[in-house]
Amino acid sequence: MTFTQMLAAAWQQRDSLLCVGLDPDPAKFPAHLAGCDDAFFRFCAAIVDATADLVCSFKPQIAYFAAHRAEDQLEALIAHIHDRHPGIPVILDAKRGDIGSTAEQYAREAFERYRADAVTVNPYMGHDSLTPYLAYADKGVILLCRTSNPGGSDLQFLDVGGEKLYERVARLAAEKWNSNGQVCLVVGATFPAEIARVRRMVGAMPLLVPGIGAQGGDIEATVKAGCDTQGGGLMINSSRAILYAGRGEDFAAAARRVAHDTRAAINLFR
Amino acid sequence: MTFTQMLAAAWQQRDSLLCVGLDPDPAKFPAHLAGCDDAFFRFCAAIVDATADLVCSFKPQIAYFAAHRAEDQLEALIAHIHDRHPGIPVILDAKRGDIGSTAEQYAREAFERYRADAVTVNPYMGHDSLTPYLAYADKGVILLCRTSNPGGSDLQFLDVGGEKLYERVARLAAEKWNSNGQVCLVVGATFPAEIARVRRMVGAMPLLVPGIGAQGGDIEATVKAGCDTQGGGLMINSSRAILYAGRGEDFAAAARRVAHDTRAAINLFR
Numbered sequence: 348m349t350f351t352q353m354l355a356a357a358w359q360q361r362d363s364l365l366c367v368g369l370d371p372d373p374a375k376f377p378a379h380l381a382g383c384d385d386a387f388f389r390f391c392a393a394i395v396d397a398t399a400d401l402v403c404s405f406k407p408q409i410a411y412f413a414a415h416r417a418e419d420q421l422e423a424l425i426a427h428i429h430d431r432h433p434g435i436p437v438i439l440d441a442k443r444g445d446i447g448s449t450a451e452q453y454a455r456e457a458f459e460r461y462r463a464d465a466v467t468v469n470p471y472m473g474h475d476s477l478t479p480y481l482a483y484a485d486k487g488v489i490l491l492c493r494t495s496n497p498g499g500s501d502l503q504f505l506d507v508g509g510e511k512l513y514e515r516v517a518r519l520a521a522e523k524w525n526s527n528g529q530v531c532l533v534v535g536a537t538f539p540a541e542i543a544r545v546r547r548m549v550g551a552m553p554l555l556v557p558g559i560g561a562q563g564g565d566i567e568a569t570v571k572a573g574c575d576t577q578g579g580g581l582m583i584n585s586s587r588a589i590l591y592a593g594r595g596e597d598f599a600a601a602a603r604r605v606a607h608d609t610r611a612a613i614n615l616f617r
Numbered sequence: 618m619t620f621t622q623m624l625a626a627a628w629q630q631r632d633s634l635l636c637v638g639l640d641p642d643p644a645k646f647p648a649h650l651a652g653c654d655d656a657f658f659r660f661c662a663a664i665v666d667a668t669a670d671l672v673c674s675f676k677p678q679i680a681y682f683a684a685h686r687a688e689d690q691l692e693a694l695i696a697h698i699h700d701r702h703p704g705i706p707v708i709l710d711a712k713r714g715d716i717g718s719t720a721e722q723y724a725r726e727a728f729e730r731y732r733a734d735a736v737t738v739n740p741y742m743g744h745d746s747l748t749p750y751l752a753y754a755d756k757g758v759i760l761l762c763r764t765s766n767p768g769g770s771d772l773q774f775l776d777v778g779g780e781k782l783y784e785r786v787a788r789l790a791a792e793k794w795n796s797n798g799q800v801c802l803v804v805g806a807t808f809p810a811e812i813a814r815v816r817r818m819v820g821a822m823p824l825l826v827p828g829i830g831a832q833g834g835d836i837e838a839t840v841k842a843g844c845d846t847q848g849g850g851l852m853i854n855s856s857r858a859i860l861y862a863g864r865g866e867d868f869a870a871a872a873r874r875v876a877h878d879t880r881a882a883i884n885l886f887r
Contacts, residue, residue, distance in 0.1 A: 456680065459684075471739050471761060473771030507776065
C-alpha cells in the first residue's frame with residue numbers, strides 16, 4: 348500500500364484527522380523513566396499504544412532523537428508502530444533538503460533505515476533535490492510550504508510576481524512535482540487564511556498542519572479552511588499538548604484523553 | 618577561538634581556500650576497506666591525514682553517515698580532526714531547518730554531540746529557525762543562499778521585488794542575522810556572476826562555495842568572482858574529485874595530489 352492509500356484508510360477507519368507528533372524531550376519525561384537506557388523508546392511507545400486508535404498518523408521528529416544519540420530507539424519505535432499498529436502511516440519529520448547525490452542518502456535514511464512511510468522535505472533547493480525521494484513511488488514526500496513559526500514570513504510571504512513564495516511552492520507541487528500522486532504540503536495552523544488559499548490551489552492533496560496546541564493555532568479555523576470537499580485531507584499535528592498532558596506514571600492515559608478530545612474537537616467542525 | 622577566527626587562521630597558515638568535503642560512499646571505497654566495521658572512519662580519516670596541511674576546513678556531510686547507521690564513526694572522525702589537526706575548523710553539512718524548539722535539538726546535535734565548529738542551515742523558515750544556532754556564539758552558521766544544483770533556480774532565482782530570492786537571503790544575512798559576526802553563506806560555483814553579486818552585498822562575510830570538481834564549476838571564475846578585497850573569504854569545496862581520485866590502497870596519496878593541485882589552481886587566481 349502506498350502512503351496515500353494508508354493515510355486514506357487511516358482517516359476513515361479511525362474517523363480521525365489527528366497526527367500525533369513524537370518530539371521526546373527527556374527533561375519532560377515522567378520521573379519513573381529517568382535513567383532508563385531506552386527512555387525515548389519507552390516514552391514514545393507508550394504514547395503510541397495509548398493513542399493508536401485515535402490518530403491518522405504518527406510523526407516522530409528526528410532531531411529529538413539525534414541530539415541524544417538515540418537513533419536506535421527511533422528505529423525501534425517505528426518498527427514498533429509498524430508491528431503493533433499496522434496500517435498507521437509514520438511520517439519522519441526531518442525537513443531534509445540537499446543536492447541529488449546527497450538527497451539519495453537522506454531518502455535511503457528515511458525510507459530504508461527508518462522504514463518511514465513519508466518524510467518532510469524543504470523545497471528551497473528545487474526539483475532535483477526532491478527527485479530521489481519521489482523515486483520511492485510508494486512513499487509520501489511532504490514539502491514545507493507555509494510554516495507555522497513567526498519567521499516563516501521572512502521568505503515564504505514574499506511576493507514573487509503576483510503570488511507569495513509559499514503559493515509558488517504549492518503551485519509547483521500541484522502542477523509539476525506530483526506526477527505520481529505522492530506529494531503533500533506542510534501549512535501551519537497559525538495561518539488559516541493561507542491554509543484556505545493552498546487548499547484551493549492543490550485540490551485534494553493532503554496537508555500536514557502543525558501549530559495547534561502549544562503553538563496556538565485555532566482548530567475550528569484550521570478545519571474549516573483546510574478540509575477538502577469530502578471533509579478530509581488533513582493531518583492536523585499536535586505534539587507537546589498530547590505528549591506532556593501528564594507528568595506522572597499515568598502520562599499515557601493523560602495523553603490519550605487529550606488526543607481523544609482533540610480528535611473530537613476537530614471532528615466537530617468537519 | 619571562534620569558528621571565524623579558526624577559519625581566518627587556517628586560511629593564512631595553510632595558504633589555502635580549499636575545503637575538502639567528506640561524503641563517504643562505500644560503493645567507491647578501495648577494495649581493502651570492504652567489510653571493515655569502521656570503513657567510513659578509516660576512509661575519511663586517511664583522507665583527512667593526507668590533506669590536512671592543504672585545506673582551510675573539512676566538511677563532513679551527515680547524510681552519508683546517517684544512511685548507513687554510521688553516526689558513531691562521524692563522531693569519531695570529527696574527534697580525530699580536532700585531536701590530530703587542531704585549528705582546522707569542521708563544518709557539519711546538515712542543511713537543517715526547523716522551528717525554534719526543534720532547531721535547539723539540531724543545534725545540540727551539531728555543536729555538542731558532534732563538536733562541529735559550524736553547521737549548514739536552510740533559511741526557508743526564517744529568523745527564529747536560526748536563533749538556536751546563533752545562540753552558540755563561537756560557532757559558525759552557514760546559510761544556504763544560492764545552491765549549485767539545477768533546481769536551485771526554482772525558488773532562489775525568483776524576483777522578490779527588484780532582487781532575487783537568494784539576494785534577499787544574502788541581504789537578510791548581512792543586515793539582520795549576523796549581529797555576532799558568525800554567519801556565512803553557501804553560494805554555488807556553478808553561478809560565478811551570482812557569487813560576485815553576493816560578495817558585493819555581504820562585504821567580507823565568508824562564503825562556502827560547492828560545485829567545483831564533479832559538479833563542473835570553474836575555479837578561475839569562482840575565485841575572481843568570490844574573493845574579498847584581501848584575496849580571501851572563500852571556502853571552496855571539493856568532495857568527490859578528491860575523495861575518489863584513486864581507488865587502490867594508495868587512495869589517500871592520490872587524494873593528496875588532487876588536493877594539492879586544486880589548492881594551487883585556486884591560488885593562481887587570487
